[in-house]
Amino acid sequence: MERIFDWFLLHQEMIYIVLLMIFVGIEVIGRVPSVLHTPLMSGANAIHGVVIIGAIIVMGNASSDNYLALALGFIAVIVGTLNVVGGFVVTDRMLEMFKKKK
Amino acid sequence: MGYSILSIAYLLASVTFIVGLKMLSNPAAARKGNWVAALGMGIAIFATIFLYKEDGKPLSNYGWIFGGLLIGTVVGTLAAKKVKMTAMPQMVSLFNGMGGACAALISVIEFEHVMQFDANLAKLLIILPGLIIGSVSFSGSMIAWGKLDGRIKDFAFRGQHIFNLVLLFAILAASVYLYMNLGNDSMLLFMMILLLSLSYGVFFVMPIGGADMPVVISLLNSFTGVAAACGGFLYDNKAMLTGGILVGAAGTLLTILMCKAMNRSLTNVLIGSFGGNSVVGGGQQVQGGVSKEISLSDAAVVMSYANKVMIVPGYGLAVAQAQHACHDLEKLLTEKGVEVKYAIHPVAGRMPGHMNVLLAEADVSYERLIEMEQANEEFPSTDVVLILGANDVVNPAAKSDPASPIYGMPVLDVELAKTIIVNKRSMKPGYAGIENELFYRPKTSMLFGDAKKVLQDLITEIKTL
Numbered sequence: 390m391e392r393i394f395d396w397f398l399l400h401q402e403m404i405y406i407v408l409l410m411i412f413v414g415i416e417v418i419g420r421v422p423s424v425l426h427t428p429l430m431s432g433a434n435a436i437h438g439v440v441i442i443g444a445i446i447v448m449g450n451a452s453s454d455n456y457l458a459l460a461l462g463f464i465a466v467i468v469g470t471l472n473v474v475g476g477f478v479v480t481d482r483m484l485e486m487f488k489k490k491k
Numbered sequence: 492m493g494y495s496i497l498s499i500a501y502l503l504a505s506v507t508f509i510v511g512l513k514m515l516s517n518p519a520a521a522r523k524g525n526w527v528a529a530l531g532m533g534i535a536i537f538a539t540i541f542l543y544k545e546d547g548k549p550l551s552n553y554g555w556i557f558g559g560l561l562i563g564t565v566v567g568t569l570a571a572k573k574v575k576m577t578a579m580p581q582m583v584s585l586f587n588g589m590g591g592a593c594a595a596l597i598s599v600i601e602f603e604h605v606m607q608f609d610a611n612l613a614k615l616l617i618i619l620p621g622l623i624i625g626s627v628s629f630s631g632s633m634i635a636w637g638k639l640d641g642r643i644k645d646f647a648f649r650g651q652h653i654f655n656l657v658l659l660f661a662i663l664a665a666s667v668y669l670y671m672n673l674g675n676d677s678m679l680l681f682m683m684i685l686l687l688s689l690s691y692g693v694f695f696v697m698p699i700g701g702a703d704m705p706v707v708i709s710l711l712n713s714f715t716g717v718a719a720a721c722g723g724f725l726y727d728n729k730a731m732l733t734g735g736i737l738v739g740a741a742g743t744l745l746t747i748l749m750c751k752a753m754n755r756s757l758t759n760v761l762i763g764s765f766g767g768n769s770v771v772g773g774g775q776q777v778q779g780g781v782s783k784e785i786s787l788s789d790a791a792v793v794m795s796y797a798n799k800v801m802i803v804p805g806y807g808l809a810v811a812q813a814q815h816a817c818h819d820l821e822k823l824l825t826e827k828g829v830e831v832k833y834a835i836h837p838v839a840g841r842m843p844g845h846m847n848v849l850l851a852e853a854d855v856s857y858e859r860l861i862e863m864e865q866a867n868e869e870f871p872s873t874d875v876v877l878i879l880g881a882n883d884v885v886n887p888a889a890k891s892d893p894a895s896p897i898y899g900m901p902v903l904d905v906e907l908a909k910t911i912i913v914n915k916r917s918m919k920p921g922y923a924g925i926e927n928e929l930f931y932r933p934k935t936s937m938l939f940g941d942a943k944k945v946l947q948d949l950i951t952e953i954k955t956l
Binding site: 392393395396399400403406407410411412413414415417418419420421422423424425426427428429430431432433434435436437438439440441442443444445446447448449450451453457458459461462463464465466467468469470471472473474475476477478479480481482483484485486 | 504508509511512513515516517518521522524525526528529532535536539540543545549550551552553555556558559560562563564566567568570571572574576579580582583585586587589590592593594596597599600601603604612613616705708709712713715716718719720722723724725726727728729730731732733734735736737738739740741742744745748749752837842843844845847848849851852862
């Protein structure tokens with residue numbers, strides 16, 4: 390139990406961010422027209438690709454003789470990049486369709 | 492110095508995520524918003540590569556990192572550019588699964604680290620949720636992808652919900668046990684949790700009907716957001732945290748909004764097993780149903796002498812890639828003085844907004860696309876409704892038959908129009924697997940065939956009139 394309290398204290402700042410971001414996230418897309426549901430989902434999908442940063446850190450910290458970590462980290466970087474790049478490009482392609490006429 | 496620049500870069504990235512998401516929910520600014528977020532992402536990624544330090548040591552293995560980035564960028568760009576407009580939903584699901592896999596892999600490596608060097612329980616408290624949510628999101632997204640791509644059929648067995656609950660409970664129990672008894676032999680248990688989580692993702696999505704896939708993808712999308720946020724805790728990284736939680740929250744709300752557009756509750760989607768139950772319960776047999784066919788030339792005559800034609804596009808149009816032919820027909824009819832509009836059901840196709848994107852690709856003018864409420868007002872004054880590969884969104888059972896699995900979903904009231912022409916490939920029921928009584932109504936006539944071919948033939952017929 391005490392561990393959990395310690396953890397709470399240690400991450401106080403982060404927990405505040407989490408709470409605030411939940412409200413921001415809800416507020417920001419509150420009035421989206423249904424036409425934009427798909428591109429918005431796709432855009433949000435690209436944004437959570439930020440997990441790639443974690444993959445980069447893991448990869449960069451792996452010691453050069455730890456082949457398991459190197460291999461897994463390498464795959465993590467690839468799939469993370471796929472998420473980011475693919476996500477943004479697909480979203481752009483969808484939105485391009487909307488823009489042409491106006 | 493480097494560290495403060497890194498912090499500023501992360502702050503900048505966080506702001507671009509919020510602003511980008513905000514712009515994405517506004518039609519005029521959406522495209523720019525996407526690039527704003529992408530820019531922030533780029534800044535965060537490169538700042539991490541060059542400025543991140545762990546215990547005063549910069550990152551190493553640059554070759555691996557850049558190699559991975561390069562492969563991911565090339566493959567991701569190609570896949571995203573090559574994919575057909577109709578296959579967009581699967582693509583989003585696939586990319587979402589990649590993000591989930593990334594989060595799960597990070598957890599696996601970090602766990603190995605914890606096992607080797609420090610039995611850091613505070614870290615473990617983050618590693619485990621990252622692993623579980625990430626892998627559920629990965630395997631779930633893969634199943635959703637397979638379903639939308641037609642590779643995987645709906646599958647449910649008796650008591651699956653109980654089974655799923657037991658599975659979920661097992662995952663949680665094993666995690667708590669692992670946390671309490673971290674030791675040298677914990678790797679095996681950790682791998683078991685990984686396997687259980689992966690199979691939970693499979694069993695979670697399997698019974699959910701194909702028509703509900705967009706909702707599921709949106710939900711898994713917010714899962715991946717949360718998994719990414721776990722990484723934020725792990726590395727005390729604010730950009731990962733804000734980005735992840737932002738998507739987690741916005742994704743959850745978006746899921747609920749999508750459900751609302753279909754007039755269904757989220758629990759209904761998740762527990763209801765759309766496809767599974769309807770085979771047994773819903774979908775009453777249409778009594779004495781005889782549908783009648785219409786010839787191409789008759790259809791051509793009826794349409795070119797109408798005052799107002801309303802086109803109802805559905806997934807069949809998307810599959811046949813018939814959006815351009817559809818636009819040609821619209822132009823031809825307009826030249827003949829017919830008023831042509833498109834009635835867009837919010838969930839026509841496979842995703843909300845899918846039809847708008849598709850028709851916009853074919854240069855159909857935005858003003859011609861009208862939403863469901865307005866379309867329903869205009870149907871009584873419409874002479875011909877041309878339904879192109881849509882089925883469930885025009886099924887009157889949604890209003891009249893409480894036993895139907897789609898009961899309560901708002902539908903287009905096409906039967907208010909004078910004539911209804913339905914183009915389908917066959918009499919097979921639609922995606923939700925239910926019969927459509929509309930096809931047997933006296934006002935309705937069927938025009939069988941592939942949407943693109945039928946439209947092209949229609950155009951030739953009208954031209955020769």
